[in-house]
Amino acid sequence: MSKAPTELSEQRIKNALHDIFGFSEFRPNQKEIVTAILSGRDAFVVMPTGGGKSLCYQLPAHLMDGTCLVVSPLISLMKDQVDAAVENGLRAAFLNSSQDAGERRAVLNQLRRGALDLLYISPERFALEGFSDLLASCHISFVAIDEAHCISEWGHDFRPDYLALGSLTKTFPDTPITAFTATATMKVQEDIVQRLNLRTPLRVRASFNRPNLYYAVQQKNDANRQALRFITDHRNQAGIIYRTTRKSVEATAEFLIKNGIRALPYHAGLDDDVRAKNQEAFNRDEVAVVVATIAFGMGIDKSNVRFVIHADLPKNIEGYYQETGRSGRDGDPACCLLFFGYGDIPKIRHFINQIEDEPERRRAERSLQDVVNYASAHACRRRQLLGYFGEQFGHAPCGNCDVCAGKVERTDATRDAQIALSAIVRTGQRFGFGHVIDVITGAETDRVRALGHDTLKTYGVGADHSRPYWRRVLDNLLAQGLAGLDDGEYPTLQITEQALPVLKGQAQFFMSEAQAEIRPRRRKTTAATPVSDGGPLFEKLRDLRTTLAKKHSVPAYVIFTDTTLRELAIRRPTIPAQLLQIHGIGARKREQYGDQVLAIIRRHIESDS
Numbered sequence: 154m155s156k157a158p159t160e161l162s163e164q165r166i167k168n169a170l171h172d173i174f175g176f177s178e179f180r181p182n183q184k185e186i187v188t189a190i191l192s193g194r195d196a197f198v199v200m201p202t203g204g205g206k207s208l209c210y211q212l213p214a215h216l217m218d219g220t221c222l223v224v225s226p227l228i229s230l231m232k233d234q235v236d237a238a239v240e241n242g243l244r245a246a247f248l249n250s251s252q253d254a255g256e257r258r259a260v261l262n263q264l265r266r267g268a269l270d271l272l273y274i275s276p277e278r279f280a281l282e283g284f285s286d287l288l289a290s291c292h293i294s295f296v297a298i299d300e301a302h303c304i305s306e307w308g309h310d311f312r313p314d315y316l317a318l319g320s321l322t323k324t325f326p327d328t329p330i331t332a333f334t335a336t337a338t339m340k341v342q343e344d345i346v347q348r349l350n351l352r353t354p355l356r357v358r359a360s361f362n363r364p365n366l367y368y369a370v371q372q373k374n375d376a377n378r379q380a381l382r383f384i385t386d387h388r389n390q391a392g393i394i395y396r397t398t399r400k401s402v403e404a405t406a407e408f409l410i411k412n413g414i415r416a417l418p419y420h421a422g423l424d425d426d427v428r429a430k431n432q433e434a435f436n437r438d439e440v441a442v443v444v445a446t447i448a449f450g451m452g453i454d455k456s457n458v459r460f461v462i463h464a465d466l467p468k469n470i471e472g473y474y475q476e477t478g479r480s481g482r483d484g485d486p487a488c489c490l491l492f493f494g495y496g497d498i499p500k501i502r503h504f505i506n507q508i509e510d511e512p513e514r515r516r517a518e519r520s521l522q523d524v525v526n527y528a529s530a531h532a533c534r535r536r537q538l539l540g541y542f543g544e545q546f547g548h549a550p551c552g553n554c555d556v557c558a559g560k561v562e563r564t565d566a567t568r569d570a571q572i573a574l575s576a577i578v579r580t581g582q583r584f585g586f587g588h589v590i591d592v593i594t595g596a597e598t599d600r601v602r603a604l605g606h607d608t609l610k611t612y613g614v615g616a617d618h619s620r621p622y623w624r625r626v627l628d629n630l631l632a633q634g635l636a637g638l639d640d641g642e643y644p645t646l647q648i649t650e651q652a653l654p655v656l657k658g659q660a661q662f663f664m665s666e667a668q669a670e671i672r673p674r675r676r677k678t679t680a681a682t683p684v685s686d687g688g689p690l691f692e693k694l695r696d697l698r699t700t701l702a703k704k705h706s707v708p709a710y711v712i713f714t715d716t717t718l719r720e721l722a723i724r725r726p727t728i729p730a731q732l733l734q735i736h737g738i739g740a741r742k743r744e745q746y747g748d749q750v751l752a753i754i755r756r757h758i759e760s761d762s
């Protein structure tokens with residue numbers, strides 16, 4: 154290394170965490186990553202949304218000489234990221250095409266003078282001819298690549314411009330190169346490390362579990378009314394409602410507005426500037442609710458999203474998990490609610506059937522099945538979700554999903570499970586859903602007759618229930634591991650060992666009916682301070698935050714997070730020194746806003762007594 158990696162004492166790192174960010178403790182993995190960077194090592198980090206990735210590079214950026222180069226894919230996010238860093242007193246700037254030549258020159262001058270801790274650029278800029286030579290002539294402390302999965306064609310968000318980043322290790326042979334992402338399977342992870350040519354990097358794969366998120370499924374009957382009821386129960390909380398079509402987005406937004414909810418629509422059919430404006434209004438807490446298609450996503454850095462409702466069935470678990478992950482980034486309780494109606498399934502099947510590419514169609518089928526299983530099984534939601542990402546959650550109930558919380562009513566469906574299982578067995582475990590259901594319900598099809606399946610013992614014994622009902626039974630058998638689908642060209646149903654006790658009448662089988670009432674469990678530490686209603690002082694402080702955010706044209710959470718407001722409202726500091734004890738307030742924020750905060754608290758205390 155040309156520049157001896159700074160030998161910083163633990164105490165100095167801890168002090169910076171407190172003075173700059175106002176945090177008293179590191180989150181899991183942060184310290185290890187910061188230390189690796191400070192010692193000059195490459196790093197590769199997979200951490201879920203809200204895990205606290207930005208601190209991992211912003212802290213060393215502050216402590217090291219030179220400028221940390223941050224590669225970030227979204228120009229629209231850069232300004233907020235830079236604003237947030239500047240609010241903490243870091244010297245940060247960005248360089249992108251939204252600036253004119255003069256502004257860009259000014260930033261480059263700062264860079265050359267060593268007057269920046271952080272410089273945010275897009276991958277496109279890095280790929281520009283001559284740009285990496287220019288960088289090589291500056292003092293770059295290390296490079297942090299955000300959303301690093303964009304470099305992998307295996308990932309779901311490939312961006313060709315990221316490929317140029319593979320040359321970083323050549324341009325900067327002695328500089329740590331670090332990569333961060335919230336989404337990477339093992340395969341994508343290896344691909345990223347290879348394409349970036351990382352040199353025996355520190356590898357961190359944080360758990361994907363988000364303990365503060367409450368997962369629940371509600372039977373869907375009237376999505377708009379159900380959403381309205383939820384929002385009314387969670388007044389003043391920020392949330393996102395996802396819908397699949399533009400039309401339903403518009404309809405839901407209109408319905409909510411008519412019922413007095415401050416809501417805005419967001420979908421790809423709106424003009425760019427309307428979209429940008431609506432997103433901005435949400436980020437700045439001017440509206441509580443955005444109703445959106447999944448086009449609304451990457452640009453959401455807001456940390457105090459308190460709920461995400463999927464009013465229609467998502468297409469796959471991966472997307473669902475990422476979308477729900479936009480809630481509760483600040484670590485406070487948040488609710489992820491899915492409205493699940495069997496009526497959504499035929500619509501999605503219709504689209505799937507139009508996919509011409511055979512393997513792709515089968516993948517889509519399988520993805521839909523996974524989502525249906527998630528929603529309909531009587532099994533811990535968290536365990537199911539994490540299992541999907543290859544993470545074992547353990548056997549104890551998570552306690553923070555509707556199933557574990559006992560909110561989901563069970564019905565004993567042992568007899569029907571036996572019927573379905575025996576229909577699978579008696580037809581030789583060689584058929585898919587359609588035919589097995591034909592046999593159970595006694596359908597008179599040519600195929601049934603030709604195969605002689607109308608003579609089976611199970612033929613027609615389930616005629617008293619509808620076909621969709623039997624589909625549900627089969628889906629539940631799959632989700633709970635009593636049946637499996639093989640991977641052949643036409644997926645066929647098979648039973649597993651776990652089915653045997655049920656078939657023999659030695660074990661019961663339950664299916665779930667999701668109940669209407671949805672309430673996230675509160676964390677013990679915040680039990681005394683409901684999230685929805687922080688009391689009158691909280692409201693006053695929030696108003697101050699809104700005013701300050703407007704005045705400085707930054708998102709509200711950049712000024713103070715909800716956690717910070719709540720701590721202020723509870724601990725009620727009255728002198729400047731006490732402010733530094735509050736979560737999220739460092740030296741710079743105390744200086745900037747301390748007086749106004751203290752004035753509000755003092756006035757409140759006086760009027761209270």
Ligand code: ADP
Pocket residue numbers: 176177178179180183200201202203204205206207208456482483484714
């Ligand atoms: P990510 O980029 O991984 O999605 P962020 O970097 O945006 O996550 O961090 C999410 C939230 O967690 C932010 O509000 C951030 O201030 C907060 N945070 C990060 N590190 C800590 C910490 N050590 N203690 C408390 N809060 C933290």
Ligand code: ZN
Pocket residue numbers: 533534535536550551552553554555556557558
């Ligand atoms: Zn659970």
